[in-house]
Amino acid sequence: MMAGPPLTPVEMRRYARHFSLPEIGETGQRRLKAARVLLVGAGGLGSPAALYLAAGGVGVIGIVDDDRVDESNLQRQILYGTQAIGRPKGEAAEERLRDLNPHVRIERFDARLTSGNALGILREFDVIVDGSDNFPTRYLVNDACVLLGKPDVYGAIFRFEGQVSVFAHREAPCYRCLFRDPPPPELIPSCEQAGVLGVVPGIIGSLQALEVMKLATGAGQPLVGRLLLFDGLLARFRELPIRRDPACPVCGDHPTIRELIDYDAFCGTPAPLADEVEITVASLRQLLAESRAVQLVDVREPWEWSICRLDGANLIPLRELPQRFGELEASRPVVAYCHTGQRSLIARQFLMAQGYGSVRSLRGGVDSWSREIDPDMPRY
Template sequence: MSIGRPASELPELSNEEILRYSRHLIIPEVGVEGQRRLKAARVLLVGAGGLGSPNALYLAAAGVGTLGIVEADVVDVTNLQRQVLHGTKDVGRKKLESARERIRDVNPHVKVIAHDAWLTSENALEILSGYDLVVDGTDNFATRYLVNDACVLLGKPNVYGSIFRFEGQSTVFCTADGPCYRCLYPEPPPPGMVPSCAEGGVLGILPGLVGLVQATEAVKLITGVGEPLVGRLLLVDALGMQFRTVKLRKDPRCPACGTREIQALIDYQQFCGIRGDETEQAADGVPSITAGELDARRRRGEDFDLIDVREPHEWEIGRIEGARLAPLSTFAEALRTFDSARDLVLYCKSGARSARAVRQLQEAGFRRVWNLEGGILRWSEEIDPSVPRY
């Protein structure tokens, strides 16, 4: 069963479009009607990053008539390893601008609707209501729950994908008979429990793998061909190059689509325990020191221990001179080697992990401990640019 308009209301294809999509038209399962359905379709991409990039490129190339994109970020050089929708010339530019330009080059027949905003409880229903289905390319739990609940309320299929390091997953949520995201994850994990891609990393090719699965599912839903990933979660292991699926069932007790079906959107930042960014949460109430203050103490020759709590592979990228490595993953073992009578300054990449390490030291009775605000990134930006940013 396909989504969207009835066959009698589908737009016609021009001769130019017939030529462009000829390899689709000669597939019996797609044919002219399937291509007309693609032309009539309105798909919303939430995010123009790692997952949004392959989705935008291939859905545009396939002939999806209208692509909406929700994105408020700008292109950063660290995006280019995986966000192939953007190029080096786009660094510092709005992602929406570079995305629109690239999509226009891929297929000028596609209409791009830019939503220059972060998706929130206030705007989600209004934005999503104008589309046939949603492709979720977000990288945080608050927006995933928001997209899910909005799709449940509006009855829109949610083509889900997520990635981390070498692993990914994808499925189709929020169909009439299938489960939703909350059937799988009723509640979010505690803040900081699951590292973000910025902290844990991601193989740059992996968003291409998972994003193309999402794009394929979107095309199948639009044209009505094949068996969509409804009630099945596809798990991708890029290291072993293995793909497997596990069954998902609609949970009758689901707080979103079950017997207590959700009636309105909530505050998803609060629901996920988010009061700001991850660094602000972790550092809340932790004694801190700025990069400038640390630099001044070093210049004065003050005696203190500088502790790097990142992992060994991050240490190899670059470090602050004079630091000692004590990874947070094995911090309990290193803790007994610290001298509580000395001043200790801890740092990580951005300040989140080192804040947690400071708390461990405080719980162990240490009082002369500080967390470097903004971590090694802030140190590189403000004090020593020779230290690589990553």
């Protein structure tokens, strides 16, 4: 491992608490200064990771994110303050990190990571932190790390739970060794449906930062071949051993994936659906104006209903539908809607299986309704 560039007296003072640690010391600090770490996503996981990596003196921090700060991000994305609402995340993150530690260089990629740009971006960094919140990006980061031989410091969260591991590091297994195929898209709950307690990504993202610092300095035992599971409600950590799968399509003995693929297609991001499955907001407005026969059912949660709703709708949250679908008449057409049109598709599938003749899902949900039909309807 390289020694890294010398530290200035100012840096020596700033990182003094690291020098008393024999596993880090001046050598470790110089290695941190030499390190180039890429954060894929500057959200719930990327926020604490970025803050600790910058504070700890990682020389270059790259940030890939094309999103803007939304008010509903602030409950967990601690890189951003109220003043940052509406601003590009990369820009706001850079400003915050510069203030935290001016000795660190930030390299921004205000773009979505794609199969087209991933290898070019990742190639320039030593360690990759996966802070993404979706399966296509997760598989993309994993495959790119395997192809380039870079460690993928993985983290994921769900409600009160999280998991961390270091994939693709030397002989380490990769994400595909553990999860060969993505879950079907209809089984993936949207974030507003699943929810997350803000401190949970704080814990998982901090563990990712710790793994990065260990990899960069050589201290300790990285989470290689181990999946660390955290249950926040029980305050319990567990560990699963994971092995490299010789039949893994990307890191196995006879890999079939030798270049990046179309990850949206691989993860089954749904193509536009037929007219008998979905209805557009414009068609629904026309339908409601012409006829009173249509039954509108809102399958969101009560807290979402209290923010906004369509006139004449009945609230039956998706989870209550199996007990309450009898409230809807099977002989009249039904239009189901939710926030963005995912849950209402599941509701449609369920109702059709119960023998309902005409059930359509509102494409884009109330979000599209407020964008295209009624700008006074609050968005969330």
